[in-house]
Amino acid sequence: MTDTTVAPASARITATEAPPASLTAEIVQKIHAYGPLLRENALLADRNRVLPQQSVDALEESGALRIAALRRYGGYEGGASMLLEVARTVGFYDPAAAWCTVISNGSVMLANRYGDDLLDEVFADGPVRMASIFASPQGTAVPENGGWRVSGEWPFASNSSHSAWAIGILFIKDADEQPGAAPRIGFAMMRRGEYEVKDTWYTIGMRGSGSNTMVTENLWLPQNRIITFEQLMGPGYERDPEATFGRRLTPHLTMSTTIQAASLGAAAAALDFVTEKAQTRPITYTNYKRQIDSGAFVQNLGQVSMKIDSARLLLERSAAMIDAAAAGTEPMPLEERARNRGGIGHAGHELVDAVNDLCWLHGTAAFAEHSLLGRMWRDINTGTRHASITAPMGYELHGNGITDTEYISAKL
CATH class of the missing domain: 1.10.540.10 (Acyl-CoA dehydrogenase/oxidase, N-terminal domain)
Incomplete structure (x- = not known):
């Protein structure tokens, strides 16, 4: 250990x-x-x-x-x-x-x-629980007394109710900023108690994630609590031979790859649930006493399993490439990052198709209020639509890499 x-x-x-x-x-x-x-x-x-x-x-x-x-x-x-x-x-x-x-x-x-x-x-006392929002700047940081005066409101902050520290993306308002210049983007590190959690998370899926809104107003932070977009998301550490493995991990692709894991696990649970119930569950309005007596049912169940497997393989490929890059000092090429983003999105698309198919196979009981399958359906359909992993954007990023056109996002 x-x-x-x-x-x-x-x-x-x-x-x-x-x-x-x-x-x-x-x-x-x-x-x-x-x-x-x-x-x-x-x-x-x-x-x-x-x-x-x-x-x-x-x-x-x-x-x-x-x-x-x-x-x-x-x-x-x-x-x-x-x-x-x-x-x-x-x-x-x-x-x-x-x-x-x-x-x-x-x-x-x-x-x-x-x-x-x-x-x-x-980390003075060891590992801590954290939350973060690193998309769409929702606050500002203004220089003051050798530090920063920060105000912001960051919605969809998963795990914020249990976090000891949190990171929020914001605009840095430099004193010498030229009129009309694009503001710099930065990230503020806040200790619990320096931000409040506003109860705003009302959804039909992933409800337990507690993805509420973090809020702070007129908070003074010391200089070292804010770093720039380039420092946090850039390849500096990825090229640094003195950096450790954990610091070389590319941030956005790692988050995008692993956040799909929740839906991957949920799909496996949904498949197990339907398979187990099929041993004794009949098919209404037919002569089938058990769902597994139907060749069509069994074939479709096999197809669902392959959809889940294909999603897992795509995500495992992305994770393996991330780890291989972090073990060295050569950042993953943009076209490979984009290819993996396409794979991550496609994995989500496959998982949604899989759980939808399972609901067809199981029947309307899937949508009973306390059905495990229904809850997995809600969670998967919600989770896979997170902005950083949604299939349409992933496909377009991959297409950018294939066609050598401008990437639609700088976060790769």
Whole structure:
């Protein structure tokens, strides 16, 4: 197991590659042990629009929430493959818990791009839970007294109810900014208590993610709490031979790849549910006493399974390429990032098709209020439409790479 002692800046641990697969398997085994609890609590999470503390504790105790933290702070400094596998396992029991697992770890991955002095403060007592919003600047930072005066409102902040720290994207209003110049984009690191969580998350799916709105007004932050877009999203660390593995992970592609894990796990749970019920469930208005007696049903179930498998393979390819790049100092080429973004979007499209097909196969009982299949249908259809993984944008980005046309997004 990883030593949880925090190493000061003068005693840095060098981690140049992802931890061994055996560690991932160990965490996955613990999650399966907590599985019945997570699945039972998923009903409470869906009803109350936030994860129960008992579920958060289970994720903590399994090690699922310390994947992205640097090893010198007691984390595993795991890569995209590790987070994908762990999160899809959590998603099998509760997709919203898997979503929060990815968001917390992904936010820590973003935090790893800040300076060592701030990281020593954030992780002084070991790995922490985090939230982040890194799309569409929703606030401003103005220089004041050697620091920054920050105000902002960041909606859809998953895991914000359980986070100790959070990152919000904003515009940096420099004192010497030229009239008409495009404002710089930056990211503010805020401690819990420096921002409030406004209850705004009312959806039909991924309700337990607690993706409410973070708000702060006239908050003064020291200089090191804000970094620029280029520092956080740029390839600087990816090219740095002195950077550790966790700091070299490319941020946006890693988040996009792993956030799809919640729906991947949910689709597997939906498939298991329909397959189990088919052993005894008849097909109404037919002579079939069991659904599995129908060749058409069995064939379609096999097709659904292949859709889920194809989604998993696409996501695993992306994760493996991310980890391979982070183990060296050559950033992944843009066309490969775009290809993977297309694959991530296509994976989501396949998962939606798969769960829709399962609802057709199972029948109208899928849409009973407390049906596990119905909840997975809601979560998958909601989760796969997240802005960073939606299929249409992914396809167009991949098309940009194929045709050598201008990319529609700078976040690759």
